[in-house]
Amino acid sequence: MTETLIPFDEVIEKFDPALGLEVHVELNTNTKMFCGCPTEFGAEPNTQVCPTCLGLPGAMPVVNGKAVESAIRIGLAMNCEIAEWCRFARKNYFYPDMPKNFQTSQYDEPIAFEGYLDVDIQTAAGETETYRVEIERAHMEEDTGKSLHVGGSDGRIHGAEYSLVDYNRAGIPLIEIVTKPILGTGDKAPLVAKAYVAALREILLGLGVSDVRMEQGSMRCDVNLSLAPKGSGVLGTRTETKNVNSLRSVERAVRYEMSRHAGVLLGGGAVLQETRHFHEDNGTTSPGRVKSDAEDYRYFPEPDLVPVAPSREWVEELRSTLPEPPAVRRARLQKEWGFSDLEMRDTVGAGALDLVEQTIAAGASPQAARKWWLAELSRRANDMGVDLSAVGVTPEQVAAVQALVDSGKINDKLARQVFDGLVAGEGTPEEIVAARGLEIVSDEGALSAAVDKAIADNPDVADKIRDGKVAAAGALIGAVMKEMRGQADAGRVRELILEKLG
Amino acid sequence: MSDLTRKTAAELADALAAGETTSVEITQVHLDRIAAVDGDATAGVHAFLHVDVEGALEQARASDERRAAGRPLHLLDGVPIAVKDVLTTQGLPTTCGSRILEGWVPPYDATVVTKVKAAGLPILGKTNMDEFAMGSSTEHSAYGPTRNPWDQTRIPGGSGGGSAAAVASYEAPLALGTDTGGSIRQPGAVTGTVGVKPTYGGVSRYGLVALANSLDQVGPVTRTVLDSALLHELIGGHDPLDSTSVDQPVGGLVDAARQGATGDLAGLKVGVIKELAGDGWQPGVMARFQETVELLTELGAAVTEISCPTFVHSLATYYLILPAECSSNLAKFDAMRYGLRVVPDGDPSAEAVMKATRDAGFGDEVKRRIMIGTYALSSGYYDAYYGQAQKVRTLIARDFTAAFEQVDVLVSPTSPTTAFPIGEKVDDPLAMYLQDLATIPANLAGVPGISVPAGLAEEDGLPVGFQVLAPALADDRLYRVGAAVEAALTSRWGGHLLEKAPVLEGVVR
Amino acid sequence: MPEISRDEVAHLADLARIDLDDAELDHLAPQLNVILESVASIRGVAGDDVPPTSHPIPLTNVFREDVITPSLTPEQALSGAPEAEDGRFRVPRILGDEQ
Ligand SMILES: [Mg+2]
Numbered sequence A: 001m002t003e004t005l006i007p008f009d010e011v012i013e014k015f016d017p018a019l020g021l022e023v024h025v026e027l028n029t030n031t032k033m034f035c036g037c038p039t040e041f042g043a044e045p046n047t048q049v050c051p052t053c054l055g056l057p058g059a060m061p062v063v064n065g066k067a068v069e070s071a072i073r074i075g076l077a078m079n080c081e082i083a084e085w086c087r088f089a090r091k092n093y094f095y096p097d098m099p100k101n102f103q104t105s106q107y108d109e110p111i112a113f114e115g116y117l118d119v120d121i122q123t124a125a126g127e128t129e130t131y132r133v134e135i136e137r138a139h140m141e142e143d144t145g146k147s148l149h150v151g152g153s154d155g156r157i158h159g160a161e162y163s164l165v166d167y168n169r170a171g172i173p174l175i176e177i178v179t180k181p182i183l184g185t186g187d188k189a190p191l192v193a194k195a196y197v198a199a200l201r202e203i204l205l206g207l208g209v210s211d212v213r214m215e216q217g218s219m220r221c222d223v224n225l226s227l228a229p230k231g232s233g234v235l236g237t238r239t240e241t242k243n244v245n246s247l248r249s250v251e252r253a254v255r256y257e258m259s260r261h262a263g264v265l266l267g268g269g270a271v272l273q274e275t276r277h278f279h280e281d282n283g284t285t286s287p288g289r290v291k292s293d294a295e296d297y298r299y300f301p302e303p304d305l306v307p308v309a310p311s312r313e314w315v316e317e318l319r320s321t322l323p324e325p326p327a328v329r330r331a332r333l334q335k336e337w338g339f340s341d342l343e344m345r346d347t348v349g350a351g352a353l354d355l356v357e358q359t360i361a362a363g364a365s366p367q368a369a370r371k372w373w374l375a376e377l378s379r380r381a382n383d384m385g386v387d388l389s390a391v392g393v394t395p396e397q398v399a400a401v402q403a404l405v406d407s408g409k410i411n412d413k414l415a416r417q418v419f420d421g422l423v424a425g426e427g428t429p430e431e432i433v434a435a436r437g438l439e440i441v442s443d444e445g446a447l448s449a450a451v452d453k454a455i456a457d458n459p460d461v462a463d464k465i466r467d468g469k470v471a472a473a474g475a476l477i478g479a480v481m482k483e484m485r486g487q488a489d490a491g492r493v494r495e496l497i498l499e500k501l502g
Numbered sequence B: 001m002s003d004l005t006r007k008t009a010a011e012l013a014d015a016l017a018a019g020e021t022t023s024v025e026i027t028q029v030h031l032d033r034i035a036a037v038d039g040d041a042t043a044g045v046h047a048f049l050h051v052d053v054e055g056a057l058e059q060a061r062a063s064d065e066r067r068a069a070g071r072p073l074h075l076l077d078g079v080p081i082a083v084k085d086v087l088t089t090q091g092l093p094t095t096c097g098s099r100i101l102e103g104w105v106p107p108y109d110a111t112v113v114t115k116v117k118a119a120g121l122p123i124l125g126k127t128n129m130d131e132f133a134m135g136s137s138t139e140h141s142a143y144g145p146t147r148n149p150w151d152q153t154r155i156p157g158g159s160g161g162g163s164a165a166a167v168a169s170y171e172a173p174l175a176l177g178t179d180t181g182g183s184i185r186q187p188g189a190v191t192g193t194v195g196v197k198p199t200y201g202g203v204s205r206y207g208l209v210a211l212a213n214s215l216d217q218v219g220p221v222t223r224t225v226l227d228s229a230l231l232h233e234l235i236g237g238h239d240p241l242d243s244t245s246v247d248q249p250v251g252g253l254v255d256a257a258r259q260g261a262t263g264d265l266a267g268l269k270v271g272v273i274k275e276l277a278g279d280g281w282q283p284g285v286m287a288r289f290q291e292t293v294e295l296l297t298e299l300g301a302a303v304t305e306i307s308c309p310t311f312v313h314s315l316a317t318y319y320l321i322l323p324a325e326c327s328s329n330l331a332k333f334d335a336m337r338y339g340l341r342v343v344p345d346g347d348p349s350a351e352a353v354m355k356a357t358r359d360a361g362f363g364d365e366v367k368r369r370i371m372i373g374t375y376a377l378s379s380g381y382y383d384a385y386y387g388q389a390q391k392v393r394t395l396i397a398r399d400f401t402a403a404f405e406q407v408d409v410l411v412s413p414t415s416p417t418t419a420f421p422i423g424e425k426v427d428d429p430l431a432m433y434l435q436d437l438a439t440i441p442a443n444l445a446g447v448p449g450i451s452v453p454a455g456l457a458e459e460d461g462l463p464v465g466f467q468v469l470a471p472a473l474a475d476d477r478l479y480r481v482g483a484a485v486e487a488a489l490t491s492r493w494g495g496h497l498l499e500k501a502p503v504l505e506g507v508v509r
Numbered sequence C: 001m002p003e004i005s006r007d008e009v010a011h012l013a014d015l016a017r018i019d020l021d022d023a024e025l026d027h028l029a030p031q032l033n034v035i036l037e038s039v040a041s042i043r044g045v046a047g048d049d050v051p052p053t054s055h056p057i058p059l060t061n062v063f064r065e066d067v068i069t070p071s072l073t074p075e076q077a078l079s080g081a082p083e084a085e086d087g088r089f090r091v092p093r094i095l096g097d098e099q
């Protein structure tokens, strides 16, 4: 099916987008939501299942207290109210990867509700705009198993001959976080969607409640989108694009659906209320399941589980364990470090915030810490194709290298060789300096001899300096440094040249 | 027939302790009895769906070895037991009386089965039941009906007709049952045996294949009140695998039964539930009930009439809550992970296989209840049906609370009729549902109840049950009152009521 | 009390994933109506002020420690499977999408 896509600028001229985001987060508890099976990713199929998570007749669920604790902490970090009393409910529908043919979830009594998250986006003009995303609810539920589709084309569900189901993932605790409709974002809708998911991810990482690995599916995002005729204020029919599994894809999926909806509406058609699948390869979506009134989950309170009634004391105790909110922390650190907006944004953008903070804690100056991580080490990480944190150099080592520079034992150029040694695992910075013979030569006799040799080799340059053209000293310094294989203090060399020729 | 099969579990325990017999001997005589009278789907009592001859004898041998070494595990170590087929048993088939689970062998034990094994009771086998415990006659078993030992043309009650018939026909001294709306008590009443539904949460439901999770309870099925108390204390207590299990130790039940058997009920306040008697109740049932109430007065109890006005809505409430819960519980039987798989012609999808399997694997009553439950939960009807039923449930519980402010126990006939002929109500669901009129309120409110034999109805010579209900967690009162009634009536009859039952001839298979 | 139509029964059967044929629909529809008629008597029995009871014995906050307990072996897990392949449950092709 070919879609008529309307250029983004034209979409914005004619329509107001309404966004809604549903994010499923797998908690990193040791055990599943309702049984003691492990949650380790990548185990052999059906080795992490028991009567409960396999839905065997007679088995019963018992709530993982740690998962409830994580749910409450997430709710608090999203500025939510925490329910004083809530229940689990059964969401009834048949699907082969769901062992009981109902999902134990929460329905009209979520553990957390009515919160918000402020997200920042950068405009093309380089300014920061803040949007408040209101949170409808965050509730607890369980994950499903995973099917492998065999036969047909490319392992997709459609056209497969049969499927093979592994229930290891079934029952892993999920928190589903649902926003209220996000209105008034205009052309920023794709950026706001992406920034929201990024901010949520940052919060979850800070809480330590999930691995939030989008590529492994431990964080999955469904994007709801609808368009209203500009200024009408009437919400249009929405589509729900499922399992958009990277930050970039979130932005692209919103952008694509905006163009597609506009194409349908301007062509006189009606948007179908349906789920859509996002295709990473070309950034398009394709139709999934039509959402109709016939869809009837027949929710009712789970009779095998008793209500969850977190005491206010417990909630306050958990509130006191919350880390500083990421935005607040960034503002504080920027002020402490004296970074410009651009320096701060680059530091965050490079994923270097924690590393810089730890390097400073280990004794380096903020500017030195930033310089090494953003320039030298980011380049290496890029070349190696790994995260900055996996480049093989610790914040403590960076601080130790900088201390060597500050003491005059090495210079920046030699420091790069020290980093080579660190990445190669040759020992501590001091050991590498010693083993590689990188220490700056401080023997005045050798230095003086090298200067004399340079003057002798370059009589015309020496003459210029004698004539008062001090700027020409650079050429002699270069010659001396070459002679000394870089292991000289350039400042001292300059002093010596000027002494001898002054 | 060996004398050993006539002994109660308490007597067998004493005989074992005294070294007068062995567990192997006891187990063997019961296996012999089963072989002689149980028959199959076409003839005989047909209380068992599966008999584990080898397993039971092996457990009996181990019991005898423990006892010889002076290390019995429990008072009942070595006394055999039958288990309703709705409880999972590792290595033993568990079908719930349904085709859809034919041949399923669970990889785990229900908690009550674990407890029974840990106490050293040999498991004789699995007993017949209405499919997924839906019914009051055991006719809805996919494997053929169980027959009442009093009259084999009649039903043994249900859904636990197999367990009740097994103890009534001396095939087992003890059995486990489950009671969602009367499935332990009503079979007890119509077979002349004792059955107890404990307080909800008093006995673990882990491994009980759920019919209606908020109503189900596992309980003892025996011939005497003392035996029920012994078994109840063995299976009861907190289970961390069942979140609805009450975190309190079970105890005092055997003491209460022994105390009650002395026949002194002085100071006890008894309420006769006005709404659970009267027109439409079989005259012979009412006559035996009234005599038993008079007996309570003779034993020193103060009897008054108590009205529980909302009890008249129990049946409707129950037949909304139960189907709703069971429609969801039974969704897991979908041919994907275990059980029957029916593959229609062509290249069917998973959906088509699920539908065909569920059509072929479930019987009519199961389908009816799944459909009613699906309807009651569906959007647009939830508030009017399921939601409303849960509210009426609150009113019924309030009636109990108010009643127990005035009296210590409530009493009623267990069932409106004696055992009816097989086939009489099988196609008339409403008539069948009426069987549980008196037993259902206790399940809705979570309170405990017992049925003890009250004699035989004049008109048909069949057993009548007397029901005693107590407040939640006051299960001991059931045993005190039940044992007092049992002792007085047994001495009046000159023996256990079952001694009046016809002697069963061996069936030819 | 609204009569439940034959079409509605067919829809319920679909929701409940039971493949009822015409004869079964004819047989079941009237029975369901009789049952629904009898349970409809509870309408209006409890007012809005009556709270619903979902659990007969009121307990709250029953939690488990986040400690791993033994799982089944894959052989046990697959022991009841109508079909298995490569340690997984083999199921017929799936028509619909995940929810
Ligand atoms: Mg969900």
Ligand SMILES: [Zn+2]
Pocket (backbone or CB within 6 Å): A032, A035, A036, A037, A048, A049, A050, A051, A052, A053, A054, A171
């Ligand atoms: Zn598990």
